[in-house]
Amino acid sequence: MIKLFFRLSFFVFVPLLFLILSSSYSPIAAINHNFVHNRIVEAYKGTFYLIEQKLNVLPPSQWPEKFPEITADFAYHIELLPADGTVEDYQGDLSKLKPNEYVSVFDEESDLTGIIKHLYDGQWYLYMELDSKEEQAVLEAVAGTHSLLMELLNSTPKEEWRSALKSIQPNFGYELDLITQQELSDLSDLSDAKKRQLQDIRVTWRDTEEDTTYLYMTAPDNESILVAGPILLPGSSLTALLFIILVIVSCVSFGILSFIYPLWRDLNKLAHSSAKFGEGHLTQRAKIGRFSSIRQVATTFNTMADQIEKMVKGQRDLTNAIAHDLRTPLSRLSFAFEMLRSENISEDEKKRYEKSIASGIHTLDNLINQILALSRYSRATDITHFGHHPLGQLILSEIDFQSDEHPSHVFQGNVSKELQDTEVFVDQKAMLRALNNLITNALRYGNSMVAVGFKLHDEHFYLSVEDDGLGIPEKDRQRVFLPFKQLDNEQRESAKGHGLGLAIVQQIADWHDGEAYIESSSLGGAKITIKWPIKR
Known part of the structure; x- marks a missing residue:
């Protein structure tokens, strides 16, 4: 049963984990990417059209200069890329995009990070970074904290910022520190996209493998960066996800076990009954519950056992009866032959014993023919x-x-x-x-x-x-x-x-x-x- 359980578990849980876990080979991820891509294209193709119309009235040489003015009011970071440009997280070749074709950009966690469009002129691409729902949730979560910290720094002389942060440090569950723009630029863990986000909206963050987050906030002097972290922000975590998966797997395992155990138990009963029957215990029968999944097999086995027991018993009785019926004529034949060897036998007695021998032979011949006929019709049709x-x-x-x-x-x-x-x-x-x-x-x-x-x-x-x-x-x-x-x-x-x-x-x-x-x-x-x- 253990082997059967693990075999079924393997064929159930491996595909389940393959589908649940994010992977480039997962069909769910591919379907999700396609679905998200179509939705994003439908949502932003009008915006891209309007931007392209504004660019088309200008000479292409002025596009890089005028582009920031056209997109000044956008909350998302939007960028004009030349033909040889690159986009973070995008592994494809931009030169292969056809004019007016869209492509979505996904990070390693399969989250949508941006959308790219090939402009009609063939030399430029529009790239718009998109905040995921998770990013929006983080922004909402830190908005109040960011505002209060900036208010504290605004009301404090710059030379006292560090001491002010140190004085309020015990009231926070994470560290507060100040770094320079140069130190920020040297951070390898912070992507270029996050750095641009810090420039655009004055706040960004970095997630760690320990499921914590570091916040980066531009100080009022625009030269210093306030770093807060590591912070355990509210939201789903890997631990919670693993717990949910564990609960699902446990429920499925229990369901499989509740099916396998009765099947294994009944198969063991059937195997035991078959072994005992094979050892000569002809009265042995498989006792299986009426709702068992192998009840039909057990019923067939019991029917077969009944027929074999009946046949063996009939053959035994037949053998005993044949021995009984053969004994009488053989005894008569033996007695008649003994008497014929006697020297004192009369002619009449001799004829009588010869007649007895002939009768005995006829009886044996008739009995053998009858037995052969019965044997023939006792076989399968x-x-x-x-x-x-x-x-x-x-x-x-x-x-x-x-x-x-x-x-x-x-x-x-x-x-x-x-x-x-x-x-x-x-x-x-x-x-x-x-x-x-x-x-x-x-x-x-x-x-x-x-x-x-x-x-x-x-x-x-x-x-x-x-x-x-x-x-x-x-x-x-x-x-x-x-x-x-x-x-x-x-x-x-x-x-x-x-x-x-x-x-x-x-x-x-x-x-x-x-x-x-x-x-x-x-x-x-x-x-x-x-x-x-x-x-x-």
Whole structure:
């Protein structure tokens, strides 16, 4: 179960993490970039159009000079780039942009940082930096603090700024310091875009890997920079994101585990039952709950086990019965041969023992033929023995033959007219053997009448044989279909058969996916019927 759990977890969580985590290979990131790009283009293409119209009325040589005047009122940093210009975070080649084509710029965290447009003249590009929602939130968060600190510095002489900041330091959760413009320029952790932002709106910030932020604020003298940090600003953090992912993964894991554990438990039960059954415990069955996902498999196994147990038990009983039936004629043969070796035997006794030997051999031959027939029909159905045959006519012919063979009995043939000329898909030899066994049984236990019926009803064929004998008690009607089981079992003789005739009939019925059963006959005796479905 552990291996299965980890295997499922791997195929669930790896793609999930791949989709959640920002990556250039993530399809979610690609879809998001495309969606954001289209929205930004729709939002700012009118602005770019107006800027371009103002530039087009001027000679291209004056564009760099007049451009700051055109964009003086923009809150975002906007820049006019020459053909060989570069944009931070943009890894593409600007020269490949077609006139009037837009491209978005994303940083390493997949946040949108700007948009670029190729102007019609083909030599210049417009680049507009965009503040993300996170940047806007940071600006809103530090706006009040920035205003109050600038107010403090404005009301304090410049030479006392450091001492004033030091005096209020204990009241802040982060450090306050002053640096020069040169020191700011030397900071490698602060991007050029952030430096331009500091020039434009007098405040900017830098995020660290520890999920903290440093604020940079231009002092009133425009020469010093007030640095505040590291600060834990409000907002989402990596820890919170990881916690959310952990909760989601835990819920999914619990869901997978709640499915895998019952499946693993039931499979273990089924495997244990199969192993015990294979060791010879034929009564072993798989006990699976009714709502189990492998209930159908367990039911199939139990059905198979029932059939195998029944077959093994039947074979065991059959073997014991065969040994019993072979013992009697073999004993008679052995005794007869011993007596024939005697020197004092008379001629009449010699003939009597020879007749006993012949009878014993005939009994053994008949028994072996019956056993072979039962063995044949005990196997799985062989479709090659089946074909379309005029079974109604064959039944009528068998009735005529039996009537000639047994003139002391009256035979009635009740074959429905619709079946007399109809071909039926059956094993012809098997069905005629079953009919012959039923007629032989009726002749043996009946008095003087035998009735044979063959009809079609409700998509099933019915072949029945009735006699006018004593009948079969209801409590014994299932037992007589078992091999070597006769109602006069204690007095079995070769003349009375071996108890295999009806067992063969039952197997032939199974061979045709049907059944054999016994009822009371209107003639007074037993009515044995073979019922099987139509096959086309």
